[in-house]
Amino acid sequence: MSEEYEYQREVEELEGKSATAARLFDVRRIIGGLFVVYGILVTIAGITASDADLKKAENININLWTGLSMLVVGLLFLLWLKLRPTAAPHTAPEPRQEGPGPVPRRDADEG
């Protein structure tokens, strides 16, 4: 049996050494940031839209609406990140801290 499950032990060991949980940045920051910048750019295009632009898009100021929506989505992602920051990773036993310290907490947050 032990032979067969060798690979599982190996995966567990690698999971223990994995750095992704501790070091990978939060993707919400990237989505939020990019959408805020895109939102601003496209909203400006909407505010300064020419008659030809409006006519092309069936008289909808599509740049304005899209820009504002993207801005809102971007801000919502940043807000979500602020309200529920990345769960503190259950840190690997680095140089053991003596005495009672804050217990690494694994937040139950975004699923």
Add this chain to the structure above:
Amino acid sequence: MHYLAEGLRLPTNALDYSILILYFVVVLGVGFAARASVKTSLDFFLSGRSLPAWVTGLAFVAANLGALEILGMAANGAQYGVYTVHWYWVGAIPAMVFLGLVMMPFYYGSKVRSVPEFLLHRYGPSSHLLSSIIFSIASVLIAGVNLYAMAIVVEALLGWPQWVAIVVAGLFVLVYITLGGLSSAIYNEVLQFFVILAALIPLTVVGLKRVGGWSGLSDSLTESHGANFTSAWGGTGIGSDNPLGANWLTIVLGLGFCLSFGYWTTNFAEVQRALSAKNLSAAQRTPLIAAFPKIFIPLIVVVPGLIALVVEPGIGTEKSGLQYNDAIPLLMRDLLPNGVLGVAVTGLLAAFMAGMAANVSSFNTVFTNDIWRAYVKKGRPDAHYLLTGRVVTAIGVLCGMGTAFIASSFSNIMNYLQTLFSFFNVPLFCVFIIGMFWKRATAAAGFWGLLAGTVAAMINYFWLYKGGVISIPSDQGANFVSAIVAFVVGGVVMVGVTPFTKPKPVESLAGLVYGTTSPGLAEPPAAGDEAWYRKPALLGWGAIVLAALCYVPFSL
């Protein structure tokens, strides 16, 4: 492969290009920033099995939402009408739910790192090696076809020479995956998902206004193409004629069961996203979370295809010079002003790159893990496999770029090869499902079932259908029938071979077959996972019910 019409050049300006360049910068930034998180091979290939479910779920749907899929499904919309929704509601959702609820405990719980690796433990080396090699070749090839398709679209829309597009997109994908591994592939997929929504939603809104809303659209189509064109099931009785060339039975069994379950549950480019989730609950929820956006994607992909047909009634005919595949680029040109146009171009390019990145990131995992580590260089330290993964990524992308250049002269062969590989997933699913529920199924049965099913599908498609021995009205219809043939033959061969060959000892199947659990694998649920909206069963059945309800307005 179709050449886009000359007249599709988009009136892009500096603003559009700024939006596009900004995206490329961010994509590279994600790669560089994710590099710090790659310490082990598990980080590189599976993000250390540590990502939250919403990230893996959106990556799961985005990995499928490549540009070929977007352009292709809009084209199907223009060609076949509302029937195209079958690819979503019957041809994706049930399989995604099945993957999450039934299969994921075996995949994730057994700690395999790839789909072929499951075959190794359940059956043995022969079926493992066969599926690993076929998957690797198919991934590189499809990555190349994807790149080539992108080059054609970019040439038509932006006027870049084909080789520039192939080299630029290929190198960006190479750099960000080599640096950050699966994490940067997944993060960029999530980002691409939102950008493509930001591109397609405005396009659909303006397009609908152009044709007088949904009622205007369906009135025009009913007038020009008949009532069945805007219904999902009209004219699909057995023996009756419809544009799809398929009846309700081949739609449900061929597309909805065989093709769809084969693709969604055994295609490692998809399953890999779920295997990178942080625990079993998150892995199960990955395809279930993905199912909800998938239900609504036809609204912004198939509907533009229908709109294009009203705006440009000649599309798909010789006279107009426009192909069905041009549906979305055509609407972009006609309806979007600069600004949103830049977002749309960015979304399309992002979708091409993400589609390719999904192939590359699953290829490097299968090649390193299932071929190199299993058969070529065993038992090396982890750093060796991490390095191999990076080198193989570079080689894979370069081969893909080579394939793209070759594809430009042999595009018909490429189409055939793609069809050929699409048949491989169906018997693979058959072998998986029998192996998961029938302890007795033997290693030999797995191998022969896989081989026989694949060969049977090819015989049916290339000889019986293409050779004119049996008559099926369209390629799509023939695809569905071939998938059913592959599944049935694969299953029959497995059942036939099993009694005459030696079963695997029961104790070596723990955690791989229904009714067993691996030793020491009963993972306690993470805090917060008992919330009702995180219950896999509720999410899964909710998606099924919602997909069924979506059929109602198109079936009455």
